[in-house]
Amino acid sequence: MESADIRSGNVKVDLDLKYDGNAYSLDFTFKGEIIIACDRCLDDMPLDIDTAYNVIVKYGDEYDEKDNVLIIPESDNYLNVAYMIYDTIALEIPLRHVHPAGQCNKEMAAKLRSHTADADLEETDNDEEYTGSDPRWDALKNLLDNE
Incomplete structure (x- = not known):
């Protein structure tokens, strides 16, 4: 998947899948780092990713998504979780991403x-205060x- 914000990255995603008889519980854990552009100097900067995401998947008549509950048609025999992974990582990117003070190009x-x-x-570099x-x-x- 292409992203305008994410230039590259290495994120490990662990998925714990549980089935209780009528629903699946998908517990994602994300750990790693992505490379994004600094809003100020446009140089690459690392952003640590350390988050978790949980979604409940149930079978129903038609596709529906509410909060963290996903209902898929009974005719579907697989679930592509790539977009869940992508969206979770994308939501970790702050609105304003800049290098820490003094580290911009x-x-x-x-x-x-x-x-x-x-x-x-x-x-x-000269510590002069603009007055x-x-x-x-x-x-x-x-x-x-x-x-």
Whole structure:
């Protein structure tokens, strides 16, 4: 399966399957690492995966999915769990994924800073605190001060 976010990875998936007479319980355990792109510098960054997922599978008249209960038609004689595995791993990816402070690609961070008005995107090596204001907003601030 292709993913725009996941570049590569190595995740071990253990599946414990139990049958109690009328339903199957599938207990997935995920451990490993995937490689995703940093939102800030676009370099590869690792993301640890350590999660679990449980789903109950029952036979019924037609396909239905509610919470963690999956009902499949009685005519189906197999269940493809690939999408369950993919979705569980994809849900572990945070909305914003960036390197820890100071670990972004310095060259890309410098280019990004040169094209944005926000000076706080990445720490600088010289520990200088940005104290100035954006001159484009100074005129508007003066209007507020005059009232």
